[in-house]
Amino acid sequence: MTTTEPTSEPEPESAVETARRQLERAAAHLDVDEGIVERLRHPTSVYRVTIPLERDDGSREMFTGYRAHHDSVRGPYKGGLRYHPGVTEEECVGLSMWMTWKCAVMDLPFGGAKGGVVVDPKELSKDETERLTRRLAEELRPVIGPMKDIPAPDMGTGPQEMAWFMDAYSMQQGETEPGVVTGKPPVVGGSYGRERAPGRSVGIVAREAIEYYDWDMEDTTVAVQGFGSVGANAARYLDNLGASIVAVSDIDGAIYDPDGLDTTDVEDHDETPGMVSGYDAPETLSNDELLELDVDVLIPAAIGNVLTAENARDVSANLIVEGANGPTTSTADQIFEEREIPVIPDIIANAGGVTVSYFEWLQDINRRKWSLERVHEELEDEMLQAWNAIREEYDARDVTWRDATYIVALSRIADAHDVRGLWP
Numbered sequence: 001m002t003t004t005e006p007t008s009e010p011e012p013e014s015a016v017e018t019a020r021r022q023l024e025r026a027a028a029h030l031d032v033d034e035g036i037v038e039r040l041r042h043p044t045s046v047y048r049v050t051i052p053l054e055r056d057d058g059s060r061e062m063f064t065g066y067r068a069h070h071d072s073v074r075g076p077y078k079g080g081l082r083y084h085p086g087v088t089e090e091e092c093v094g095l096s097m098w099m100t101w102k103c104a105v106m107d108l109p110f111g112g113a114k115g116g117v118v119v120d121p122k123e124l125s126k127d128e129t130e131r132l133t134r135r136l137a138e139e140l141r142p143v144i145g146p147m148k149d150i151p152a153p154d155m156g157t158g159p160q161e162m163a164w165f166m167d168a169y170s171m172q173q174g175e176t177e178p179g180v181v182t183g184k185p186p187v188v189g190g191s192y193g194r195e196r197a198p199g200r201s202v203g204i205v206a207r208e209a210i211e212y213y214d215w216d217m218e219d220t221t222v223a224v225q226g227f228g229s230v231g232a233n234a235a236r237y238l239d240n241l242g243a244s245i246v247a248v249s250d251i252d253g254a255i256y257d258p259d260g261l262d263t264t265d266v267e268d269h270d271e272t273p274g275m276v277s278g279y280d281a282p283e284t285l286s287n288d289e290l291l292e293l294d295v296d297v298l299i300p301a302a303i304g305n306v307l308t309a310e311n312a313r314d315v316s317a318n319l320i321v322e323g324a325n326g327p328t329t330s331t332a333d334q335i336f337e338e339r340e341i342p343v344i345p346d347i348i349a350n351a352g353g354v355t356v357s358y359f360e361w362l363q364d365i366n367r368r369k370w371s372l373e374r375v376h377e378e379l380e381d382e383m384l385q386a387w388n389a390i391r392e393e394y395d396a397r398d399v400t401w402r403d404a405t406y407i408v409a410l411s412r413i414a415d416a417h418d419v420r421g422l423w424p
């Protein structure tokens with residue numbers, strides 16, 4: 001195992017710093033041109049837009065939006081659009097880097113992008129959200145397109161926002177262009193299974209890891225932070241397989257039942273945001289307490305930077321499967337390595353989302369719909385191929401699961417840069 005001494009440096013403040021450290025760790029295991037690594041430390045471009053919004057009461061407000069393009073050597077830029085008050089340019093850049101690695105790990109013909117609007121979607125009416133989304137599509141129009149950059153849902157956005165986005169783009173284009181965005185409702189070119197795919201892949205990867213460590217699913221306890229698109233679907237998938245989901249949370253706190261919760265009875269973020277903490281459960285906990293529960297598997301599936309130098313020594317789980325993007329800081333990662341707690345990284349665990357987005361894009365381009373069964377079968381195949389590639393690296397080298405995953409991703413990206421000759 002390659003150990004790095006925990007440093008006394010302050011915790012990385014942004015996703016981009018964490019993403020760069022992860023890149024450097026992986027590069028140290030590979031013979032990659034220094035120039036390519038340096039190139040990958042930076043985005044190719046970042047767009048900043050101002051979105052004027054007329055509120056329902058007639059007042060006007062300006063919102064800031066970003067779209068970061070990281071790398072497109074393997075194909076068009078791809079990645080979600082986030083509506084959250086904490087969105088920053090730096091965060092979008094870090095998240096776009098993770099999308100580049102994620103698409104490469106899954107061997108998808110895409111590069112990495114991410115964007116967002118600095119807004120609390122819970123403070124917007126449905127009409128205001130529609131106006132904001134349509135205007136965002138217009139502002140981003142010069143830099144997106146089915147062969148250029150294909151947005152998708154992320155935190156705070158879902159199929160409805162993607163449908164408005166596609167409609168706004170198509171109206172300006174003069175023709176319906178479903179392939180400009182993925183994660184749409186199936187009735188307008190969306191793929192069956194996309195909404196549940198990131199959570200489903202977290203479940204599939206957790207299942208494979210549980211098998212790798214030779215644990216019995218029926219005896220496995222799981223805690224999940226966040227009960228939205230990713231968290232709720234991961235929890236329900238594992239619940240279905242027989243694991244005991246003892247705790248789940250939303251922004252206001254967690255519910256806990258040592259005998260296991262009925263995850264289909266708890267309403268998720270899409271059904272009614274904020275309903276988890278109001279559920280009638282035997283015990284309630286804070287989000288911080290959930291992260292330190294004595295469980296077999298911990299799935300942080302809400303926001304970034306929740307596992308930090310502050311709490312990593314108090315985490316009691318035997319395995320962490322990252323549902324959210326970037327939930328673990330670099331220092332926490334080093335502590336988990338030192339404590340021999342395996343961490344299966346976000347860029348494989350939640351990659352089902354972008355994988356089914358790829359299926360959706362294929363369906364849109366070919367104007368041919370796939371059945372839900374086909375989506376599930378192909379997703380299972382893609383996840384297993386990616387998992388097996390990572391497991392081979394993990395078994396062959398003395399590295400963490402994160403390093404093994406980055407090694408697979410980086411070698412594919414570096415090879416593509418080499419062959420295309422984009423560097424220098």
Ligand SMILES: NC(=O)C1=CN([C@@H]2O[C@H](COP(=O)(O)OP(=O)(O)OC[C@H]3O[C@@H](n4cnc5c(N)ncnc54)[C@H](OP(=O)(O)O)[C@@H]3O)[C@@H](O)[C@H]2O)C=CC1
Pocket residue numbers: 080153154155156157198225226227228229230231249250251252268269270272273274275287301302303304323324325326350351353354
């Ligand atoms: N959607 C997608 O396709 C993909 C998403 N991801 C990543 O997964 C993560 C979650 O995204 P997604 O499930 O889509 O988001 P959703 O908006 O669907 O759900 C987010 C969940 O997290 C809870 N939450 C929000 N803030 C906090 C907080 N500060 N502390 C604890 N819980 C909180 C929300 O609670 P409440 O209901 O109260 O708001 C909600 O239950 C993000 O990191 C995202 O980037 C990764 C791959 C794909």
Ligand SMILES: O=C(O)CCC(=O)C(=O)O
Pocket residue numbers: 078079080081102150151152153154182183325350351353354355357
């Ligand atoms: O489906 C997609 O294109 C991207 C989803 C996403 O933003 C992510 O995986 O973090």
